[in-house]
Amino acid sequence: MPKDTSIKSVLIIGSGPIIIGQAVEFDYSGSQAALSLKDEGIEVSIINSNPATIMTDNVIGDHVYLWPLTCESVEKILQERHIDAVLPTMGGQTALNLAKEAEERGIWKKYGVRIIGVDIAAIEKTENREEFRQLMVDIGVGVAPSKIANSFLEGKEAAQEIGFPLVIRPSYTMGGSGGGFVHKKEDFDVALSRGLQASPTHEVLVEKAVIGWKEYELELLRDNKDNVIIICSIENFDPMGIHTGDSITVAPAMTLSDRCYQDMRNQAITMMRAIGNFAGGCNVQFSVNPADESIIAIEINPRVSRSSALASKATGYPIAKIAAKLAIGYNLDEIENQITKTTSAYFEPTLDYVIVKIPRWNFDKFKGANMELGLQMKAVGEVMAIGRTFIEALQKACQSLEIGRAGLGADGRQNRNLDEIMYGLEHPSWNRLFLVKDAMTLGVPMESIRKVTKIDKWFLLQIQELVQLEQELKRYSLNNIPKEFFFTLKQKGFSDVQISWLLGNGTTEDEVYERRKELGIKRVYKMVDTCAAEFPAQTPYYYSTFEDENESTPSDRKKIIVLGSGPNRIGQGIEFDYSCVHGLLAAKESGFESIMINCNPETVSTDFNMADKLYFEPVFWEHVREIIELEKPEGVIVQLGGQTALKMAEKLHQYGIKIIGTSYDNMDIAEDRGRFSDLLKDLGIPYPNYGVAEDAEEALVVAKKVGYPVLVRPSYVLGGQGMSIVINDEDLETAVVKLLGDLPGNRVLIDHFLDRAEEAESDSICDGEDVHIVGLMEHIEPAGIHSGDSSAVLPPFNLSDNVIRQMEEYSIKLAKALNVIGLLNIQFAIKDEKVYVIEANPRASRTVPFIAKAYDVPYINIAAKVMLGVNKLKDFKIERKLVGYAIKEPVFSFDKFPEVEKQLGPEMKSTGEAIRFIKDLEDPYFVKLYKEKSMYLSK
Known part of the structure; x- marks a missing residue:
């Protein structure tokens, strides 16, 4: 069936601010869907309150509404525009819940949508736990024993009937919010x-726990003809026992028997057909008993899921793009395969490589948090790696995490405390993978590890092979390693740092x-083609490995490489992916071949058709270096x-590789507190008294000189990592010792803290001659609250002309x-008009995307063209469209860590942000925020 020509305009509902459990992957899905519909000549309107995303950029939608995700906002859009249809499956749980509420209020019917x-x-069938359970029973799909509860008393009765251990699964939530495992009767009341x-x-839903089963x-x-295909296992x-968002995952499935896989396929297709008559994407989760391979269904999501982005990047099959066309x-056979361009989308991808995803956590931002993993998701991001084998991909994923690891161990950061290791294996947290390796290195029997962790033996055998290879390597020196063995080490993912x-x-x-x-041992690059090379691919999407044939042939065009931002985490979020995407677009528009290096499967920058060439690789020096040597960019x-x-700038400078834009030395001046303060002094610009220390004793001397209270922080960090405000010697000593323990080799910066000061910031673009101030923002909260955690108002609302x-x-x-050639962000403190x-x-800063959306000016694109040297600022006609004020409000995920102190400070804790427009300062929303500021200042 060809497309429905009666649909001429579609509203896509976004997922709102980034929170744990609903993050960047929905920006990717929404952006893909919007572009897919626009390709069909359909007018696309988007509603989303997140200013940091590409989805809310004018390059994606025809009409973008940066409004709160409410029925009132939806109705205003429907009054303003003729909308034929709404697509709510790309915005996670937020979009589905809003679509359902609008349906219940009769809004869609009222406007003929x-x-x-x-x-x-x-x-309803999938989110209502009782309806889902009953449906599975009706269609013959196994489920765990369970009972629904709408009250505390019903929950207690269900627990008594089913018996412990139990799982509590709240209806209509995402990321496992509010859910968890209960092992003991004493813990049940609080969990319920x-x-x-x-x-x-x-x-x-109170459900029998199947802890230890495989997932x-x-x-x-x-499609509309009821054809169903499996994109990825x-x-x-x-x-x-661990939420899928907090689990290391592997594609394709490694340890399933063919019989079990076929059973699972059949059940998934039966489930999808049973939940309703719709065309689009679906995610199904199963649990398998390792003893007999019996299968039970955990849940089904009739929408694009968190895993859809991963599956799309893993297979090269753009799920959201195809789902939008469906x-x-x-129908599937009417849509072109986006990779081969010669076959249809009605096929199941075949992989001749292995994908490994590892979640990225930020427990360091939540002091006192319960770091044990369970049913409620706690990860803030993830990395994906591609290798020819599981173990190669696993090591590459470890190199991608941005936690200072050079692979899976063998880098000087092993834990050798057996008691700590065994406790960590039994109580999984962010480092259990590394502890499995450490246990094997210490000689703990593999069977003992398996009994404690319930990790499948096949995976443990793979890691054990690494331990054996390490032992063999220690027999050699660099000059007498046999070439074949050296080659094997690289095929197993060992980095040069590990070796x-x-x-x-x-x-x-x-x-x-x-x-x-x-020895002639070099990386080669293989193409992701969806079909194990059965058909030639037209899309240049590559990963590295160690073999003979290299499939990535550099062109003779002038090239620009854009380095991506790696895994999403607090302090470095989707704003930087937004910036990278605009960097790629600017390079293309300026006549360069654009090349992307990144390892984040959730992002738009790693969409295979965003750059001219995508290397899905760790942003890790060894990988970056070899891509540069192959491509020879400008x-x-x-x-x-x-x-x-x-952080790559120093290495690039050291090896004579050109940095586009501001030079390494000038970036280093800004990062080096001593050099920066000398510059400020020479320019006559006021700054807080400061000092630099390399140990706690030196820090005490500096603090005495600059005067308490002091702000303590490391250099070269983002998101206020390790920052604290201290008021006495004892607290200072504790803070410095901890900071140097967490970031060895770093120096401690100690600034006098300007108590009861206001804070503001500016973003600018400079082309080496002229400076354009992109925006000035005044913070609602005072100095001492990290700028990423403070509400900010554009333009300033309460600063004098003298201060501005x-x-x-x-x-x-x-x-x-x-x-500066490109972007500059400056943080100010204001006290007594100084x-x-x-x-x-x-x-690029976290705030430039916000300012760009507020003023409706493509600032990152302008800055990128200035960096590339193809334009000067005078070439651009910049017209700002903001009437009134725009407010950036941070959004937190403290609900995932109810035990954590929610007090804000110099270290950033917010996971996302929303934008709100107001016409004047009498707006009730603003008045409430300003009252909160007054409370802060009065403390």
Whole structure:
């Protein structure tokens, strides 16, 4: 069936601010869907309150509404525009819940809007735990024994009937919010209350826990003719008991028998057909008893899921893009394969490689948090790696995490405390994978590890092989490693850093690199083609491995590499992916071949058709270096990828690789507190008294000189990592010792803290001659609250002309003095009408996307073209469209850590942000925020 020509305009509902459990992957899905519909000539309107995303950029939708995700906002859009259909399956639980509420209020019917991609009945069947359980029973799909409860008393009765251990699953939530495992009777009352409160319908499913069973996911697509295909099978490395968002996952499934896989396929297709008559994507989760391979269904989501982005990047099959076309009437055999361009979308991808996803946590931001993993998701992001084998992909994923690891162990950071290791294996947290390896290294029997962790033996055998290879390597020196063995080490994912550490005797990473080059052991690049090379691929999407044939042939065009921002985490979120995407677009528009290096499967920057060439690789020096040597670019952009990319600047400078935009030396001046303060002094710009210390004793001397209270922080970090405000010697000593323990080799910056000061910031673009101030923002909260955690108002609402003049003057002076080519963010503290510069960051900031959306000006695109040297600021006609004020409000995920103190401070804790527009300062929303500011200032 061809597309439904009656659908000429579609409203896509976004997922709102980034929160734990509903994050960047929905920006990717929403953006894909919007572009897919626009390709069909359909007018696309988008509602989403998140200013940091590409989805809310004008390059994605025809009409973008940065409004709160409410029925009132939806109705205003329907009054303003003729909308034929709404697509609610791309925005996670937020979008589905809003679509359901609008249906119940009769809004869709009132305006003649059809729901496409899903039906409300399907949502109800899958989100209502009792309806889902009964449906599974009716169609013959196994489920765990369970009972529904709408009250505390019903929950207690269910627990008594089923028996412990139990799972509590709230209805209509995402990311496991409010859910959890209950092992003991004494813990049940608190867990039940939390679950009932988390559910918007005050309903939970009390279910028998199958802890230790294996867990799997299938990603499916279904068309209007009831054709169903399986896009990807995903196996959890971790057994049941850990939320899938917190689990290491592998694609395709590694340890399933063919019989069990076929049973699972059939059940998933039966489930998808039973939940309703709709065309689109679906995610199904199963649990398998390792003893007899009996299967039970955990849940089904009739929408694009968190795993859909991963499955899309893993297979090269753009699930959201195809799902959007199915929603408007196409069938699978009528849609082109986006990778091969010669076959149809009616096929199941075949992988000749292995994918490993590892979640990224930020427990360091939540002091006192319960770090044990369970049913409620706690990860803030994830990385994905591609290798020819599981173990190669696993090591590459470890290198991608941005936690200072060079692979799975063998890097000097092993834990050798057996008691701690065994406790960590039994009580899983962010580091259990590394502890499995450490246990094996210490000689703990593999069977003992399996009994404690319930991790499948096949995975443990793979890790054991690494331990054996390490032992063998220690027999050699760098000069006598046999070439075949060296080649095997690289095929198993060992980085040059790991090899140098294992060899010891002062062997360096560079020496290992040069030695393997002498032996002819180089990375080659393979193409992701969806069909195991059965058909030629037209899309340049690559991963590295160690074999003979290289499938990535550099062109003779001038190239620009954009370094991505790695995994999503607090302090470095989706804003930097937004910036990277605009960097790629600007490079293309300027006539360069754009090349992306990134390892985040959730993002738009790693969409296979965003860059001219995508390398899905760790943003890790060894990988970046070899891509640069192959491609020989004109230069590398590091300004747009946050601290991940910025940390590469020193290496690039050291090896003579051109950095596009601001030079390494000028970036270093901004990061080095001593050099930066000397610059401020020379420019006559006020700054807080400061000092630098390398140990606690030196810190006490500095604090005495600058005067308490003091702000303590490390250099070269983002998101206020490790920052604290202290008021006495005892607290200072504790803070410095901890900071140097967490970040060894770093120096401690100690600034006098300006108590009861206001805070503001500026973003600017400089082309080496002229400076354009992108925006000045005033913070609602005072100095001492991290800028990422503070509500900010654009333009300033309560700063005098004198203060604004100082901010503008200092912004221009600093941009020119630092020889900025591109972006510059400056943080100010204001006290008694005097403006102090706290810090300057010559890179993309978290706030530029917000300002760009508020003023409706493509600032990142302008900045990127300035960096590339193809334009000067005078070439652009910049017209701001903001009437009134825009407010950036941070959003937190403290509900995932109810035991944590929610007090804000200099270390960032928010996971996302929303934008709100007001016409004047009498707006009730603003008045409430301003009252909160007054309360802060009075403390």
